[in-house]
Amino acid sequence: MNRRNFIRSATLAVAAPLIVTQFKLFGADVPSNKLNLALIGSWGRGEAHFDSLATQNVVALCDVNEDHLAFGLKKFPTAKTYVDWRKLLDDHQSLGLDGIVICTPDHTHAFISNWALNRGLHVYCEKPLANTVEEARIVRANFIKNRGKLATQVGTQRHAFANFNRLRELVHDGAIGDLKATYAWGNRQLRRPGYLPAAGNPPDSLHYDLWLGPAPFHPYNPGYFSGGPGMNCLQWNMYWDFGNGQIGDMGSHTMDLVWNVIDADSPISAEAKGEEFNPEVSPVTMESHFENPANGWRGPVRVSWYQGGALPPSPKEFIDLSKIGHGAMFKGSKGFIVADFTSRMILPFGDQADMTYYKPRAKEDVLPPISQFQKEWFDACKGNLKTSCDFDYSSRMIEQMLLGLVAYRVGKKIEYDGVSGRVTNSPEANAYLSHQYREGWTLNG
Ligand SMILES: NC(=O)c1ccc[n+]([C@@H]2O[C@H](COP(=O)([O-])OP(=O)(O)OC[C@H]3O[C@@H](n4cnc5c(N)ncnc54)[C@H](O)[C@@H]3O)[C@@H](O)[C@H]2O)c1
Numbered sequence: 228m229n230r231r232n233f234i235r236s237a238t239l240a241v242a243a244p245l246i247v248t249q250f251k252l253f254g255a256d257v258p259s260n261k262l263n264l265a266l267i268g269s270w271g272r273g274e275a276h277f278d279s280l281a282t283q284n285v286v287a288l289c290d291v292n293e294d295h296l297a298f299g300l301k302k303f304p305t306a307k308t309y310v311d312w313r314k315l316l317d318d319h320q321s322l323g324l325d326g327i328v329i330c331t332p333d334h335t336h337a338f339i340s341n342w343a344l345n346r347g348l349h350v351y352c353e354k355p356l357a358n359t360v361e362e363a364r365i366v367r368a369n370f371i372k373n374r375g376k377l378a379t380q381v382g383t384q385r386h387a388f389a390n391f392n393r394l395r396e397l398v399h400d401g402a403i404g405d406l407k408a409t410y411a412w413g414n415r416q417l418r419r420p421g422y423l424p425a426a427g428n429p430p431d432s433l434h435y436d437l438w439l440g441p442a443p444f445h446p447y448n449p450g451y452f453s454g455g456p457g458m459n460c461l462q463w464n465m466y467w468d469f470g471n472g473q474i475g476d477m478g479s480h481t482m483d484l485v486w487n488v489i490d491a492d493s494p495i496s497a498e499a500k501g502e503e504f505n506p507e508v509s510p511v512t513m514e515s516h517f518e519n520p521a522n523g524w525r526g527p528v529r530v531s532w533y534q535g536g537a538l539p540p541s542p543k544e545f546i547d548l549s550k551i552g553h554g555a556m557f558k559g560s561k562g563f564i565v566a567d568f569t570s571r572m573i574l575p576f577g578d579q580a581d582m583t584y585y586k587p588r589a590k591e592d593v594l595p596p597i598s599q600f601q602k603e604w605f606d607a608c609k610g611n612l613k614t615s616c617d618f619d620y621s622s623r624m625i626e627q628m629l630l631g632l633v634a635y636r637v638g639k640k641i642e643y644d645g646v647s648g649r650v651t652n653s654p655e656a657n658a659y660l661s662h663q664y665r666e667g668w669t670l671n672g
Contacts, residue, residue: 262349262608263323265289267312267339268330269299271456272353272382276328277302279601286322289315293432310434312339313672319346326378326608329353332463333470334442337362340618342672344369344377349608351601353382355475355625356618360633361661363626364648365670370618378607380614381621383483384600390569392594394557395488399524402573402585403559406525409485410556412533412548413477419465421507423448441668442468465508468662472509473534474628477553482532483616484555484566486624489528491519493645494627499635501537511535515631532631542574633659 265287266273266280273290285303289312290296296308307322309315312331315322316339326349329339337357343350344366357363370379385391398406425446429435435447445468454462464470494517501513512535521527533539538548539556542563548554557564561584562575575582597603597615607614633656634641642652650656664670 260609262325262605265315265322265324265327266299266303266306266330267315267327268295268353270295271330271459273299273328273330274456276330276601279599279605280328282602283605286324287315287318291434291437293434311437313342316342316346316348319348324348326350330382332438332460333358333475334468335440337366338441338668338670338672340366340379341369341670344373344379345672347373347377349378349604350618351380351382351604352618354479354621355471356381356621357625357629358471358475359660359662360626360629360648362670363622363629366618367622367626370622374619375612378604378612378614379618380600380604380607381479381616381618382600383480383616383621385480385568386483386487386615387597387600387603388568389596390566390571391484391487392596394484394555394564394566394571396588396594397564397571397573398488398557398559400585400588401559402562402582403557403564403575404561404580404584406489406528406557406559408529408531408558409489410531410533410539410558411478411482411485411554412538412551413473413481413553414534414536414549415473415477415552416511416535417461417465417472417476418511419508421505422466422468423450426450439665441662441664441670443663443665467507467509470509471629471632473511473513474509474532474632475625478532478534478628479625480568481553481555482624482628484568485530485557486620488557489519489530490522490524491528491530491623491627492522493623494519494530494630494643495645496640496642497627497630497634498640499631500638501535501635504636504638509632510635512537513632513635515628515634517627517631519627530627532628542576546574630660 262283263286264283266285267289269288269290285306288296288299288306289309291310327343329336329352333355336352340350340352422445426448429447451463464476465472496518499515501510514533514537517530519528519530541548551567555566561580565572604614636659637653637656641650641656644651
């Protein structure tokens with residue numbers, strides 16, 4: 228029995244005769260029902276979690292930048308502070324931790340997530356969760372091993388927008404006939420020539436070696452830290468050792484529009500093309516295409532991702548897809564749906580597409596809304612462990628997107644065995660499914 232459940236049971240024993248107050252004692256916000264959480268990365272994206280975290284007990288903060296720790300302490304003055312997340316996780320029992328929220332750079336996500344799962348902690352991790360196919364698979368396997376015990380959520384909070392459910396209903400209810408293909412795209416363009424040159428020493432407040440963490444050594448340059456709060460990820464996410472470019476950036480949010488609809492397992496192939504490969508920086512312009520096999524409700528579907536100005540062909544000349552910065556499209560046997568995060572339009576095509584085949588669902592069958600994305604995870608930790616973007620759902624999406632980058636890198640269509648996690652027609656591609664880490668760092672600590 229963990230600490231919180233113990234307190235809850237103890238409260239139950241004491242409160243049993245107090246029938247009048249029982250409701251209050253079991254209310255979601257009573258102290259005994261709050262989670263003990265740690266926030267790792269206490270500035271930038273971390274700040275976006277402050278208000279929801281304040282509904283729980285934040286018992287620890289960790290940041291490699293002591294100024295950023297001080298920033299977090301202003302909001303959570305009683306929290307214990309750490310600069311090394313490994314030390315924080317070592318202390319999880321004395322802190323009475325129930326779970327952690329990870330808002331650090333992408334190259335640390337799978338490490339911190341996996342170590343936390345190994346210690347029986349619930350985890351909320353900002354997107355993208357993994358930087359390589361191997362990382363995505365390791366974190367998923369660990370979560371599946373702990374299914375029924377731990378709640379996880381990847382920070383694709385737009386998933387709670389009503390449009391996600393509406394798209395799922397339209398496609399599943401047959402508004403465009405049988406689903407054939409899906410497309411998602413994003414037009415962000417961050418062009419970087421290569422890793423930044425050495426420039427001065429890190430400020431005293433920054434533990435640069437811990438910032439690098441498992442990534443191969445690159446000299447300090449203030450350019451990696453020059454972005455505003457919540458935007459600094461754009462200063463490092465294009466470099467292979469720290470991020471995976473547009474896929475881990477907006478791609479995680481935008482492909483989610485598609486992933487939420489198609490109930491996909493692993494793809495059986497991936498192919499990609501784009502600008503010339505740069506060994507230091509991920510591509511700006513690129514497109515990747517996957518074959519995802521049939522499942523119980525649909526036939527095989529072709530899934531495509533376009534970035535940096537590349538776009539799918541428009542279904543109609545009067546629809547200018549470039550006007551949708553981050554969008555998705557679904558092609559069925561009887562029409563298209565074009566969408567952004569908050570709106571959608573249906574384009575039936577052909578003389579047979581009179582839409583009499585489509586019956587909108589009854590009001591009572593409409594998919595229920597997600598109240599609030601962070602709260603969904605808190606509630607899951609306290610109760611049924613169910614979240615919309617758990618490490619199973621989200622790791623599959625990022626694994627597929629990252630496999631597209633592998634196909635881009637080898638420059639040919641690769642065939643993929645999702646059970647073994649191996650490319651079956653290119654030994655060269657298999658070498659790109661994982662990263663080399665700095666000595667002393669292991670994913671499975
Ligand atoms: N869900 C969203 O809409 C959204 C929006 C922005 C960023 N993000 C994600 O949030 C993450 C952080 O982005 P950001 O722009 O805040 O980045 P950032 O570079 O500002 O880093 C965030 C904080 O983490 C700290 N940090 C860095 N390495 C650390 C480590 N090893 N241990 C502890 N703390 C560490 C930094 O000092 C900083 O305070 C990224 O993965 C990004 O993809 C998500």
